[in-house]
Amino acid sequence: MRLFKRLTLLIGLVYLVPSLAAAAYWASQTHPANWRAADWSSARLLPDPAKDKRARISILAARTGGFKGAFAVHSWIVIKDAGASNYDRFDVVGWGKPVRQNGYEPDGRWYSNRPEIIWQAEGDKAAALIPDIRKAIAEYRYNQKGSYTLWPGPNSNTFVATIMRAVPEIDAVLPPNAVGRDFLGPSDFAFYDRSGNLNLTLYGLVGLSAGSKSGFEVHLLGLVAGFDISRPALKIPAVGRLALM
Template identity: 40%
Template sequence: MTAKGAVKVLSICLLLLALLLAGPVFVIASGTVSLRVDWSRADRTPVGLAPDPAATPEAVVQVYAARALSWRGAFGVHPWFAVKPAGARTYTVYEVIGWRAYRGLPVVAVSNRDPDGRWFGATPTVLAELRGPAAEAAITGIAEAAASYPYAGEYRVWPGPNSNTFAAWVARAVPGLRLDLPSTALGKDYLGHGVVARAPSGTGWQVSLYGVAGLLLAVEEGVEVNLLGLTVGIDPLDLAIKLPGIGRLALRTAAFPK
């Protein structure tokens, strides 16, 4: 390759990188996320999205996501699964928390925290929900998938495995959720040493090289291209485009915010 050709390739790569980072930069500039968060004082109160277990005898499964803490929120979200068996008076929450790995603990956390609590100030949205018998069946699958998560002793913000890698793992094990993880679920495409896997929704397939580059084709997610862990895509069902940092821009409202 000539020097002129090398310069042209470098220019294209830099332009592509700038386009990928434009979304996260916009999120920070718009004030959607704050770079200065005192996690010890951050708001963790519930927002009213979870059915009151005392007034809801049927089984409930909800999948949530909220912007990650501090600068991470410009790139991605933190997801979790909240489940309540029929007749139960409390929810059980399954999620991966990175700091646990730094203390030598398994990263998968199982707790009875508020299912719809803010994630250190960030308001969550519901990505998927099941009720009744469908939820009851999914609860068992979620518990089994969480117990068999292959990266229980590992955590990396980028490219994974992280909390979104866990969400994708559980979703593949419980296809009844038809979980369409948002484009801001950085780490959802990390497959470890694998290259091919079902899409998290269970409605298609994906190929991925260590979560850094890949392609996903599925009925629920649409078409997604993963570059450096950042997702660009098109969702024909919801007439939406998916952008890094920003998330989805849709002409039609989806069943759940994504």
């Protein structure tokens, strides 16, 4: 009984307290009433493709809309071939056929929330990875109508995380508040990529990750707590990364 109480207290401190704090802060802010009232314009994070002719890959994320924005981000991937005059943005959405191409500005705000760049590559490195990324996008298995599930997945973050796992040269993981990123599938419970990163999960609800990319993480109901070693940071449920350097 004492062990159970201590475990309950630990879970409350690590997962519940930050989530409640994030919810309180979110509720205190002003947000658009609906998607029509939201700002979807470019945040001007990416260079003008007409001037920068290098190949580029960018993975971005921004807080999502409604009350779920207190706990989660929406992520997407942007690619540009060398010499191309425009970017291609790929998202998953919850209506119609999930994978959408160029439905929004490449670095557009999401429900008025400014995105951040999670990872990017340019030049020869990007050019070498773009074919693999396009192949992984084309092969994404949850691209049929009705296959989107907000929680625990597959959702928008499941899509981007799947592409990142398929191309292990992308040496990053989505932030800890990218709910749905750890959903591997209804019958997939482990994933190990050649970069040395291990993911273990039970339907994206309970699991852990360890490796040079993810550091060490413990997942509970879509929330992630842990720490990053290669880029020193704490991973705080609902809040995100707290850099230590």
